[in-house]
Amino acid sequence: MPIYIADVTLFDGVRVRRRQGVLVEGDRIAWVGAHARAPRETLAARAVEGAGRTLTPGLVDCHVHLNFDGGADFAAEAAMLDDALGAVKGVANLRKHLAAGVTTVRDLGGLGTCQLAAAVDAGVVPGPRLIASGRALTITGGHGHNVGFAREVDGPDDARRAVREEIKAGARSIKVVATGGVLTPGIPVSFTAMTTDELVAAVDESHTWGRRVAAHAIGAEGVVRAARAGVDSVEHCNQLTAEGAREMAARGTYRGPTLCAVRGLVDHVETVPAYAGEKALLVHDDSERAMTRAIRAGIRHVVSTDAGTPFNPHGGAGREVGFLVDWGMSPIQALAAATATGAESLGLDDVGRVKSGYVADLALWDGDPLDDPATLTRRPRGVWRAGVSVPRG
Numbered sequence: 001m002p003i004y005i006a007d008v009t010l011f012d013g014v015r016v017r018r019r020q021g022v023l024v025e026g027d028r029i030a031w032v033g034a035h036a037r038a039p040r041e042t043l044a045a046r047a048v049e050g051a052g053r054t055l056t057p058g059l060v061d062c063h064v065h066l067n068f069d070g071g072a073d074f075a076a077e078a079a080m081l082d083d084a085l086g087a088v089k090g091v092a093n094l095r096k097h098l099a100a101g102v103t104t105v106r107d108l109g110g111l112g113t114c115q116l117a118a119a120v121d122a123g124v125v126p127g128p129r130l131i132a133s134g135r136a137l138t139i140t141g142g143h144g145h146n147v148g149f150a151r152e153v154d155g156p157d158d159a160r161r162a163v164r165e166e167i168k169a170g171a172r173s174i175k176v177v178a179t180g181g182v183l184t185p186g187i188p189v190s191f192t193a194m195t196t197d198e199l200v201a202a203v204d205e206s207h208t209w210g211r212r213v214a215a216h217a218i219g220a221e222g223v224v225r226a227a228r229a230g231v232d233s234v235e236h237c238n239q240l241t242a243e244g245a246r247e248m249a250a251r252g253t254y255r256g257p258t259l260c261a262v263r264g265l266v267d268h269v270e271t272v273p274a275y276a277g278e279k280a281l282l283v284h285d286d287s288e289r290a291m292t293r294a295i296r297a298g299i300r301h302v303v304s305t306d307a308g309t310p311f312n313p314h315g316g317a318g319r320e321v322g323f324l325v326d327w328g329m330s331p332i333q334a335l336a337a338a339t340a341t342g343a344e345s346l347g348l349d350d351v352g353r354v355k356s357g358y359v360a361d362l363a364l365w366d367g368d369p370l371d372d373p374a375t376l377t378r379r380p381r382g383v384w385r386a387g388v389s390v391p392r393g
Contacts, residue, residue, distance in 0.1 A: 003046050011332075020033065070311055094126070098390050101383050143177050145184070160204075176214075179192055181218065215234050233255065238262075254302050271311075331373055335370065365380050
């Protein structure tokens with residue numbers, strides 16, 4: 001039965017309009033316009049009251065780790081993982097995203113996630129649209145080698161082979177690890193990992209297969225190297241220099257600052273492993289400067305929570321929007337990062353907007369997140385995934 005959301009404040013992914021109506025037929029948005037001019041077809045639809053509420057596209061989280069639950073010791077949780085357990089944990093964590101109004105996620109490193117994505121596509125398990133990257137590519141001994149979600153590669157040919165093997169296994173995107181990281185002991189966050197030749201080979205092979213590439217890069221040189229190699233997004237991007245900002249802006253490279261991950265560690269620095277807490281404090285200070293520089297440079301931002309890292313639970317895209325606003329973005333820019341821009345960065349051309357012909361991924365919120373971004377941290381009044389209402393549970 002068609003659904004008509006009536007007299008609602010609408011953020012369509014780009015702009016805000018008041019007293020709007022949205023008609024959903026099947027899995028698509030059939031009509032959007034002024035409620036006072038609703039077409040005759042809305043009379044036969046099931047009505048959803050929108051007065052005093054805001055309708056947005058379903059949120060898009062471009063960086064999650066579905067194998068992990070946000071416990072204090074990431075490495076200890078990883079030691080238990082295999083493909084089967086990773087997929088089972090992913091089922092539970094996908095439900096958390098969907099309940100929070102997140103209708104698309106990209107997993108950037110995990111076990112069993114490609115199989116889980118296939119199960120979601122087939123309707124075997126409920127969940128947001130899942131773009132799985134399989135295992136990330138890191139150098140021997142590099143960031144992530146100790147937690148199972150990355151495979152070690154050395155040299156351009158090895159990088160190409162790894163990309164091909166992950167795509168063969170079902171990966172719809174590729175992640176490369178260009179620097180050290182907070183959660184790997186013994187490697188500084190500023191350490192520059194993959195060589196230019198390795199990055200170029202991985203990006204070239206991925207793009208040949210139509211897969212977008214996300215780079216984990218915290219250190220300044222790694223950010224520049226990844227951008228010049230042609231990656232589609234840089235995740236974290238904490239130690240962003242003026243050079244790095246110019247390179248990313250000139251190439252249209254998206255930035256996922258993963259502020260939820262930074263805050264999860266910094267706010268619990270006495271609880272997480274000492275090496276992680278120390279590095280997180282350093283990265284936090286760098287991140288504030290990087291946000292200011294990136295915004296001024298006009299770099300396009302997406303919401304990337306890095307969910308699953310310590311004290312960073314799944315379903316936190318709304319929380320990330322709030323941090324983006326706190327750290328310098330306007331509410332409308334931050335909400336666009338969580339919807340239209342996020343979908344665009346993933347190559348999805350019919351998701352992330354409330355627009356006729358687009359997939360009916362929608363979230364209805366009590367109040368107005370553009371006036372109060374904390375609105376997005378509360379459970380939405382309604383969520384629709386491809387036109388199907390998600391039970392509130």
